Each structure stands twice: as C-alpha cells, then as structure tokens.
Amino acid sequence: MAGHQHAASHTEGGLLRGKPPSRHMARQHSATGIADLRRGGSGMPHVRTAPELRALALAVKDESSQETLSAPLTRLAQSPFEGCAEEESWHPSQGWRWMSHHLSMDALWAKIREEAEADAEAEPTLASTLHSTVLVHQSFEKTMAFILANKLASSTLLGTHLMRLCQDAYADDPAIIDACNADLQAVIDRDPACDKYTQCILYFKGFQAVQSYRISHWLWKKGRKALALALQSRVSEVFHVDIHPAVVVGRGILMDHATGIVMGETAVVGDNVSMLHHVTLGGSGTGKGIRHPNIGHGVLLGAGATVLGPIHVGNGTKVGAGTVVVSSLPSHSVAVGVPAKIIKTDEKAEPCQSMDQCSGFIHNYEI
Incomplete structure (x- = not known):
C-alpha cells in the first residue's frame, strides 16, 4: 500500500510489558488516546516528542504481572505525524501503533x-x-x-x-x-x-x-x-x-472467519490480537468478580483454542489450534495441547502478524 497518506491519527495503548524485539517494519507512533486501565500504574517510555503519548498507563493486577486493559477507549485532539519517531524495534506485543503505510x-x-x-x-x-x-x-x-x-x-x-x-x-x-x-x-x-x-x-x-x-x-x-x-x-x-458488552477489547483486532467465537463478561483482550473461529474465552465459577481470561497484546489464538478462568495469556504468545489453556502463560511463549503445555519461547516471533498456527511444532508434538 505504498503511497498511502498518513496524516492525523489516533491510538489507544493499553497493556504493555516485555522487551521490544527487533521488527522488520518500522512503525509510526500516532497520538490520540490511551485506554484508562482498571488499576493505576506507571507510564511507559514514549518515543515521540508529542506530549499525548504520556497518557499511557500500565496496570499490574498481581505479583504474576497480569496486565489489565480497561474501557473506555479514549481519544486526544488530532495531532499530525510531524515529530513522530520511527520505531525499528517496535513489536506487536507492545500495543497498537499506527504505521506509515496505514x-x-x-x-x-x-x-x-x-x-x-x-x-x-x-x-x-x-x-x-x-x-x-x-x-x-x-x-x-x-x-x-x-x-x-x-x-x-x-x-x-x-x-x-x-x-x-x-x-x-x-x-x-x-x-x-x-x-x-x-x-x-x-x-x-x-x-x-x-x-x-x-x-x-x-x-x-x-x-x-x-x-x-x-x-x-x-x-x-x-x-x-x-x-x-x-x-x-x-x-x-x-x-x-458472542461477545458480552462488558468485555474490554483493544485495537487492531482480527477475528478471521469468526464463527463460534465467545468472550465472557469479564474477559480482557489487548491490542493486536488475532484469533480464528471457535475461540472461547470462558469463565470459571459463578462469582461476581473476574472469572474470565486476560489476553495480552500481540497474541495469536488458533482455531478452536479455549482459554478458561481468570488467567493471563502473556504478550506475544501463540496458542495453537485446539489448545485448552487452564493456567497462565508467560509472554512470547508457544503453547499447545490439552491441557496446554509450553513447548518454546521466542521473543522475536510475531504470531499475531504471521497468523501461523502450526509451523515449527505441530508435526513434532503429541497431545
């Protein structure tokens, strides 16, 4: 999409954790609005000079570093791309960014x-x-x-x-x-x-x-x-x-095919998340508190993946097709099986971008 204009833009940040691996596509940082988080936290480093980017906050849910994104999406005044810095080290697990070709x-x-x-x-x-x-x-x-x-x-x-x-x-x-x-x-x-x-x-x-x-x-x-x-x-x-209206969802979301996707009331989905059909973000128990998963930035949920309970799937993680996740997964991991097992970690991988549900592990793994 060469030659596309990029003028005023708006962005919501949100969950932000982990090291920023190198990325083949540089990203433009737009300034417009960051989600308020369910719990307060410290701001993230910003890479552009515009003061709008100081609005990002990070919430730490508990000692296991589960980040929590909350509504509403917010928007600051329009700001041109003038003064933006190119981020060659940007990674989808860092949250949504407007790119120069957008x-x-x-x-x-x-x-x-x-x-x-x-x-x-x-x-x-x-x-x-x-x-x-x-x-x-x-x-x-x-x-x-x-x-x-x-x-x-x-x-x-x-x-x-x-x-x-x-x-x-x-x-x-x-x-x-x-x-x-x-x-x-x-x-x-x-x-x-x-x-x-x-x-x-x-x-x-x-x-x-x-x-x-x-x-x-x-x-x-x-x-x-x-x-x-x-x-x-x-x-x-x-x-x-079936997405409950109370669910909190970030930006840059791809639901491919989408048939059968379910997200329960207290689920949280970060930015840059890709998921395929028959993904379930299900609850555990009948309490009124948080009982559904928290999905970090840049996650890929393969076809038929099921994530149950108030657990956290870390930023940049790949959950293979048909996997059942019942305990938290660290950032930049690959989990497959029933129940899910972590078979590798890869901080450079961008699963939400590659959309690859099986390459490199599926033929060598037995459930």
Missing part, C-alpha cells in the same frame, strides 16, 4: 469510495448495493452505521433506530471509529484473503461483529444495559459471534 481517516474514506466506484462500474449487479452502502454517504462513520444497522436490524429492532444509535456512539466517543480504522488496517495487514477495504467492511463478519460489539460496549458504559444486551443477542444470531 491510512488516516480522510485517506481511508477516499480509498473506500474509490474501490466502491470501481467495483460498481465493473460489476453492475452490485452497483445498487455499493451505492446504498458506501457511495451515497458522506463519511466513513455514516457508512459503518448503515452497514451495521442493516446487518443487525430485525422486525422489532428497526434499522433506522440502529443507524441513529451507531451515529450517536461515533459522535459521543470518536475513539470508537478510530478503533474501527485500526481493526480495518489489521485485517488488511494480516489476512491475505483481503485485498480491499470495501471487501472487509461489507463482507467480513468478524470485522462487523467487532464493530457491533464496540457499539454495545459503548451502551454498556452508558448504563444502557438492556439495549446493550439486546444488541449482543442480535450479533450472536446474525454473525454467530
């Missing part, structure tokens, strides 16, 4: 319209669809609101009401649409089956499910729990993805 919101919207116009001309059968979903709208926010509303509408939950709801959420908390942009960039970066932005926003149910969750989470934080749960129910029916 698009600003204005550039993203222009690219989406360009793709829609080209597809409408090339495929007349889709012309009316592309006009109603993209080309008649004046902004990315309105397009996303229209798409989600039409996917989730029912005979009793009207599309017009849902579209207004999405627009209200985006207007009240612009960090939601920033996170949507980050998720979209993550899909383009990590999914070789996706070569257009329009392909993702129109047809990828994993992406649509995450964006729908973000609206339900906004409702939950506003105390509108009845509507948040109604929206969760519709997302489960339509996309076969």
Whole structure:
C-alpha cells in the first residue's frame, strides 16, 4: 500500500510489558488516546516528542504481572505525524501503533469510495448495493452505521433506530471509529484473503461483529444495559459471534472467519490480537468478580483454542489450534495441547502478524 497518506491519527495503548524485539517494519507512533486501565500504574517510555503519548498507563493486577486493559477507549485532539519517531524495534506485543503505510481517516474514506466506484462500474449487479452502502454517504462513520444497522436490524429492532444509535456512539466517543480504522488496517495487514477495504467492511463478519460489539460496549458504559444486551443477542444470531458488552477489547483486532467465537463478561483482550473461529474465552465459577481470561497484546489464538478462568495469556504468545489453556502463560511463549503445555519461547516471533498456527511444532508434538 505504498503511497498511502498518513496524516492525523489516533491510538489507544493499553497493556504493555516485555522487551521490544527487533521488527522488520518500522512503525509510526500516532497520538490520540490511551485506554484508562482498571488499576493505576506507571507510564511507559514514549518515543515521540508529542506530549499525548504520556497518557499511557500500565496496570499490574498481581505479583504474576497480569496486565489489565480497561474501557473506555479514549481519544486526544488530532495531532499530525510531524515529530513522530520511527520505531525499528517496535513489536506487536507492545500495543497498537499506527504505521506509515496505514491510512488516516480522510485517506481511508477516499480509498473506500474509490474501490466502491470501481467495483460498481465493473460489476453492475452490485452497483445498487455499493451505492446504498458506501457511495451515497458522506463519511466513513455514516457508512459503518448503515452497514451495521442493516446487518443487525430485525422486525422489532428497526434499522433506522440502529443507524441513529451507531451515529450517536461515533459522535459521543470518536475513539470508537478510530478503533474501527485500526481493526480495518489489521485485517488488511494480516489476512491475505483481503485485498480491499470495501471487501472487509461489507463482507467480513468478524470485522462487523467487532464493530457491533464496540457499539454495545459503548451502551454498556452508558448504563444502557438492556439495549446493550439486546444488541449482543442480535450479533450472536446474525454473525454467530458472542461477545458480552462488558468485555474490554483493544485495537487492531482480527477475528478471521469468526464463527463460534465467545468472550465472557469479564474477559480482557489487548491490542493486536488475532484469533480464528471457535475461540472461547470462558469463565470459571459463578462469582461476581473476574472469572474470565486476560489476553495480552500481540497474541495469536488458533482455531478452536479455549482459554478458561481468570488467567493471563502473556504478550506475544501463540496458542495453537485446539489448545485448552487452564493456567497462565508467560509472554512470547508457544503453547499447545490439552491441557496446554509450553513447548518454546521466542521473543522475536510475531504470531499475531504471521497468523501461523502450526509451523515449527505441530508435526513434532503429541497431545
């Protein structure tokens, strides 16, 4: 995606731990907003001169260094990339960063319209669809609101009401649409089956499910729990993805295929997390406290992976397909089996980027 613009941008940090291994792609640091954490902590070192980056906090949950990300996503005033430093040592396990090839919101919207116009001309059968979903709208926010509303509408939950709801959420908390942009960039970066932005926003149910969750989470934080749960129910029916509105999810999320993904009420998912279908972040017990997993930054959860209870999966860790995790995993580890066993550690690996669920271990390991 050479030549893409990168102007004003926004970012949420969050869980941050571990050494930063070298990375083949330099990353631009954008400044816009960091999540408040459930528990206070010390700030992380920042690499750009803009004072916005001082807003990052790190929460340490207990002596096992379990980090906890919390809502809401926050957004500071727009700031240009001027003054940003290139981070050649950036690693996905450090949290979301805007890269130089990522698009600003204005550039993203222009690219989406360009793709829609080209597809409408090339495929007349889709012309009316592309006009109603993209080309008649004046902004990315309105397009996303229209798409989600039409996917989730029912005979009793009207599309017009849902579209207004999405627009209200985006207007009240612009960090939601920033996170949507980050998720979209993550899909383009990590999914070789996706070569257009329009392909993702129109047809990828994993992406649509995450964006729908973000609206339900906004409702939950506003105390509108009845509507948040109604929206969760519709997302489960339509996309076969069940994410409780109270779950805390970072930025740069890829849910590939997505069918059967479940995240329970107190689960936490960091930035740059990639997961495939039938992943379960399940609870243990009936208490009212934290009973679901905390997933760090830059983690890959393979197809059918199950993580149970109030445990922590460390930053940059790979959980192999079909693995059942019932105890905490350290950062930058590879875990496979039932129950999970750690078979190697690799601080340089970027599992959420490579999306490799089996290379290097699956043929030499017996459950």
